[in-house]
Amino acid sequence: MLLDTHVLVWLAQEPERIGTTSHERISQAIASGDASISAITHWEIGMLVCKNRLKLGRPPREWLEAVLTETGIAVLPINIGIGVDAGCLPGTIHGDPADRLVVATARAMEMPVITADRAILDYAAAGHVRAIDARV
Numbered sequence: 817m818l819l820d821t822h823v824l825v826w827l828a829q830e831p832e833r834i835g836t837t838s839h840e841r842i843s844q845a846i847a848s849g850d851a852s853i854s855a856i857t858h859w860e861i862g863m864l865v866c867k868n869r870l871k872l873g874r875p876p877r878e879w880l881e882a883v884l885t886e887t888g889i890a891v892l893p894i895n896i897g898i899g900v901d902a903g904c905l906p907g908t909i910h911g912d913p914a915d916r917l918v919v920a921t922a923r924a925m926e927m928p929v930i931t932a933d934r935a936i937l938d939y940a941a942a943g944h945v946r947a948i949d950a951r952v
Contacts, residue, residue, distance in 0.1 A: 817845040818922045819853050819889065820931035821860045821914065823950045825870065828883045835952040838930060852890040852927070856917040898924045909939045919945050 819827070819842070826833040827842060834842065845851035858880060864870035872879040884891065894902075894917055902913070902920035909919065915936060922929040928946035929936060940947030 817841065817851050817948070818892070818918065818925065818927050818929045819851060819857075820918055820929055820933060820936065820950070821853070821857045822932065823930050824853055824857060824883065824889070825861070826950070827887070828879075829872075833932075834950050837952050838948060838950045841948065842930065846887055846889065849888065849890075850927075851887070852892045852925070853884075854918045854921040855891055855894050856914045856921075858891075860914045892921055892925060894921070895924075905939075905944065907939065907942050907944045909944070910935045922946065 823834065823842075831839065842851060861870065861872075861880060862876045865872060865876045883889070898917065898920045901923060902916040905916060905919060909916065915933060918929055918931075919936060919939065922945050928948050929940075930948040930950050931937065932950045936945070937947050937949055939945060
């Protein structure tokens with residue numbers, strides 16, 4: 817399972833925002849070593865903190881290292897295939913590069929992305945990626 821950036825933040829800071837079923841699925845994925853984030857999540861969190869759109873209570877690198885260590889969530893690299901796929905995704909999805917890389921990572925790894933992002937959920941409904949609504 818690939819956690820979208822906001823789901824990682826919710827898991828660490830506001831777990832009540834995650835639906836009961838999704839929280840159970842995340843917990844199971846973490847327990848079995850099957851929970852991951854895309855490497856773009858590091859960039860996205862850093863950018864959100866620097867733009868004062870996200871408060872973590874400590875520097876983003878320190879926060880990320882602590883969350884990943886505590887949960888055992890893996891970081892998946894962005895390789896050539898993921899990068900190219902993110903630029904050429906089939907169908908219609910918005911142009912946010914972080915979201916496109918998250919979707920491309922989920923597609924490449926053949927895993928669902930857990931998100932509350934309406935554009936990604938709609939993209940999944942069109943059959944282009946598997947997704948789980950984090951609010952459920």
